[in-house]
Amino acid sequence: MPVTKTGGKVLVHQPLETSDIGLTEKGDNEIITLKSVDSSSSESSLLSKNPFLDPKVEEYYRQVYQDSQYESYKAFDPTFTWTEEEEKQLVRKLNIRVALTACLLFVSLQVDRGNLAQAVTDNMLPDLGLNTNDYNTGNTIFLLCFLLAEVPSQLISKKLGPDIFIPIQICLWSVIATSQAALQGKASFYATRALIGVLEGGFIADLVLWLSYFFTSKELSTRLSWFWTTLSLVTIFTSILAFGILRLGGKGGLEGWRWLFLIEGLFTLIIGILSFYLMVPSAVQTKNRLHPKGWFTEREEKIVVNRVLRDDPSKGTMHNRQALSFKMIFKSLMDYDLWPVYAIGILAYIGQNTFTSYFGLLNKQLGFSTFNTNILTIPTNVIHIIFLLFITWFSEFMKERSLVCTLAPLYSAPLIAIIRWWPGAGVKVWPSYVLNTLFLGQPYIHAICVSWVSRNSNSVRTRSISSAVYNMFVQIGNIAANNIYRKDDLPLYHRGNMQLFAITVALIPVLFLTKAYYIWRNNSRDKIWNAMTPEEREDYISNTTDEGNKRLDFRFDH
Structure with missing residues (x-):
């Protein structure tokens, strides 16, 4: 395995999965992760939890964070400490403020992309003169537009910030989803499918990016499972809701499926409007006109920022408004x-x-x-x-x-x-x-x-x-x-x-x-690395032009 010496201790590279320390090559934000071999050493244990205790690592990252104009740099403090109980209380607050908000926003996505399957049970296809092949085509149009919008959406979100772009996305697609109550035939069905796909594409990646600002890599996996659990909970809720809404068929001269699109589209629009209030740019940017007191105390801000950076130092190498x-x-x-x-x-x-x-x-x-x-x-x-x-x-x-x-x-x-x-x-x-x-x-x-x-x-x-x-x-x-x-x-x-x-x-x-x-x-990398002398390894770590997962000192998770 790849090794280097830090403070007299031998360190070995591991994937970002357990308690790691990181060193990033300047210029392209690629992370090298180092973990102590000497598990009995208290110094190594501290390094594994806080990579910035190594003065060289701190000096390097401090410069990188300054150059990138990292928005949370003011809270970065390598010597800052906190208690386990403080962290548990803070994580509970993050679960409510951030994870629960993400799940609520995901509700708006699932309602407006999932209610078509319920609408077709109410004779929507015959009412519009469509057959199951037309239904397949409409779904294909939606998915193709959703797919093509993924990367462009991520680029816009990275530039504007998820806290601005996501609420705009929700409000726009909710308006289109509501307009499905006025569908008249194949052309309008295909058009609304395309527009909803374009506006919803990239939403999930944008929201995952926002979650990563507040949670460690291990915590993120669990929150993602909550995220997709929401999908099924929403389907259960909307199934019960559809049971009642579809009974409105004939009221106001509208079929039941039109009422379904109208009511659920307005519901997600409300979520979209609320999301402007529910989302903030970062842990240190929670004070604004909507949140005059902010989400966190100054101490809590420092805990959020430093625990995330110590888990993955590369998270501070790009500004949250950097394209x-x-x-x-x-x-x-x-x-x-x-x-x-x-x-x-x-x-x-x-x-x-x-x-x-x-x-x-x-x-x-x-x-x-x-x-x-x-x-x-x-x-x-x-x-x-x-x-x-x-x-x-x-x-x-x-x-x-x-x-x-x-x-x-x-x-x-x-x-x-x-x-x-x-x-x-x-x-x-x-x-x-x-x-x-x-x-x-x-x-x-x-x-x-x-x-x-x-x-x-x-x-x-x-x-x-x-x-x-x-x-x-x-x-x-x-x-x-x-x-x-x-x-x-x-x-x-x-x-x-x-x-x-x-x-x-x-x-x-x-x-x-x-x-x-x-x-x-x-x-293959082990063979190459083990054939190198300690000096060659140190030279490689310091001077290689290999980037990201192409580095010889990175090992893939499987």
Whole structure:
């Protein structure tokens, strides 16, 4: 493993996963992470928790933070200390002020992009003169626009700040979502799908960026699991809400699905307006006209800033209003070492996304009423929440990603096989519903993969783009998912379910190959590094032009 000497102690490089100390090469924000080998040494223990106790590291970063005009620099204090109880109380406050706010903002996204599946259970397609192929096309348009907006949205957000851009996004897409109450045909359906996709694209990456300002890397994984748990909770809530709203059909001369778009669009607009109040630029920029007293005391500000920097010193190497250059973007997109995780993103959710779009229609085909169809989505979301929280926790507990992620296809493959080849599937009502529910509730590995991409980026530049790029590949898979079931495959979708089975099984070797690739990359670097003398290693660390995860002293997480 790579080593260097600091204060007479031997330090070894590790990925950003446990208690680390960092040293960043000036000029491109790439982080080198060092961890003490001598675990019995109190000095090494202190260094592992606070890299800035090394005077050389402090001197270097202080200059980097000054040059980048880091917005929280005034709170940076390498010698600052606080108690464990203070930190616990502060984290509780961050959970409410930041994590809970992020979940509320995610509600607005899920309501306006998810209510279409509920609207189609109320004869929306026949009312507009559309068929299921038109429905697929509308979803494809939405996803394509969502995908194309990912990186541009991230660039705007990085320049304006998530606290400004996210509220604008929510308000704009809520207006378009509300206007769906006036849909008249295919053209208006496609147009609103496109506009909502453009405005919602990049939202998740923007919000994850904002969360990273306040939480450590380990805490972020857990908060991301809360984030996607919100998706299922919102679906449960909107299913119950749709049960009542769709009964308004005929009131005021409007169909039930028009009332659904109108009421839920206005609801998310309220959230968008509130988000201007709920979001702040950073931990040291919470005092304004809306928050005259601010969120934190001066001491709390210093705790937030220093705990985050000591976990990942690179977080202060860019200002929160600093834009990314096209050169940075190109380097991030060409980072082939992240491509294996992007490949996982394409395949992992196709089956789940296909069933998400068609679950209501499948239930109606089984003979359930419009109202019962929406209520019957609740069990699958409960299962989804349980699996999501468990598999994310289990991955962190085991410190294992690839093998834990295989639990998802190993669970799903037998279910979709039964759905495809059992003669009673789609014929026997309740057994078919149970099978569909269990398959849709499969383990969701999205939170694991998002944090995986972040940890293997090893660069502020790459981290700023990689989550958006990963989500783009997820949307490519989602586009495929929304074109699996076709009109000529009705009513049992035998061809589509066979395709879902093949895709689900294909994910298993992709996960094993990803693990093998990262093990091979790490072993290859070990061979080169171990052949170098201590002097050569020190010279490499100080003078190499290798950047980010291309450095010989970086090891990939798998």
